[in-house]
Amino acid sequence: MGKLVDTIRERFADKIVDAHDRQGDETVVVARDHALEVYRFLRDDPEMAFDFLIDLTAVDYFGKTPRFEVVGHLFSLPKCRRLRVKVPVDEKDCRAPSLSSLWKSANWLEREVFDMFGIRFDGHPDLRRILMYPEFEGHALRKDYPHNRRQPIIPERDPVENPWPPRRLGAAR
């Protein structure tokens, strides 16, 4: 067991569901309600100093409970080390806290997770699809989405009458 995950486990005790360093990757699994707090600590604490949110994605463990895991990869440039933070998300309450208040890159990363897995991020300023079009049905990277499923043909969208993204009031300020 690495030193880093021990420190985090000591600091947060029962808020950390699991911690390990299998395959050499240090990993902590955090309960969803405390995820934002743990991420903030990891970014701001001078001992941790994880200044980069390198990646954020999700994995669909179809058939298990909780079904999804939101997986974040952090990198600390001053300490030169990496950490994986996993947040289990249940299918029935498919939500996770947004990290967009901590890192600007979280905005698009969370949009992609929402697009591909249908996980909603609480506190996200602009949660809409990013790779797919708004009329797309379902979430493509879920395991119960067949890879050869056809999508219905959608009518052409008038970009003036019905712009994408929708006009936000005062957005041009």
Place this chain on the structure above:
Amino acid sequence: MTLPAERAEMGTPDRSHEIMELQMGPSHPASHGTIKFNLKLDGETIVDCDVEIGYLHRGFEKMCEQGTWTQVFPYTDRLNYASPLINNVGFALAAEKLAGIQAPERAQWIRMLTSEISRITDHLTCLGMAGVEVGAFTVGLYTNEAREYLYDLVETLTGARLTVSYCRIGGVTNDLPAQFGEVLADRFAKIRAVLADCDKLLTRNRIFVDRMSGVGRLSQEDAISYSLTGPLLRATGVNYDVRKQCPYLFYDQVDFEVPLGSRGDNYDRFLVRFREIEQSMRIAEQCLAKMSAGPVIVSDSRFALPPKRDVYNSIEGLMNHFKIVIEGIKLPAGETYLAVEGANGELGFYLVSDGSGRPYRVRVRPPCFFGMASLSDVLKGHMLADIVTTFGMINMIGGECDR
């Protein structure tokens, strides 16, 4: 700025500052990539910009889950198609980390060598297009010619210019062809001459500098917050190169410098890329010098196909071949993240295996995705024409950004 509505209240109906909505793209001649900018303009000044990506989405991550681990390699070629060999190497290293094996020494040197060749072709593409987009068409032709020198070489090595599929789990498909080193040295000499020409044409060219300098600036804090890596981050002066900070292969055994910028504008991004080409050539030369003869793929029959002699003449060989082709290489259950320095920044692979012959999840961290995320902020307040240069310097590669 006063909004038109406020101005109307003041009794001065002035329509000169009315906000115009403009949709630029998705197939615009000045943007080399399928992308759409939903712009709000005040005259030619960008007030708001919504960047829309996804036009080249092919479901890379979904399709990877349908085949075996080996069948992912052709997909990775098509991520960043300007530097396919780096993608191959990144995926191979991640899969090997999951399997707990290491490629033979010679294979690792070859991977380094090919990565650097790919980095040069990628940078040449980006720089040439940067020139073309501001009207310096000659530079584009010069760099494309230089790139062709290397593509020829890649073709002799892998059989293809772009869709190389050169790496395998546990090594590479074949050894370097005869005389590879001599030809490469000759090609590098030619590329150095081309670079000297481009340097004269661009670096102190008044028009080029005016279009690039001070445009698209990003502070260090913002660059880190946007998780930028590669030339975009290094242009702001942050010294982060995966090859130096978290060395993989034998990057800790070669001598090279990491060029840094200071202002984080388009001109610095251009210079960082320009100087990286020279460093990549240095690394490639050292690889060739340090390489010694040996196998290029592991002989472990769980991971590598047996030689055809054994397949046709022994029952074990035939069985091993059959198992790998039909069932796929079985990587142990678990998950791993491994990053390599792509031409545009940190190219990461997050792999999840359930122990069967097929990937459970393949996630790519595409470096230019983050550059595109920052574009909206970077462009605000700039002119419409600055989109072209800034977008060019982010070097968005649709295959990688949209997957």
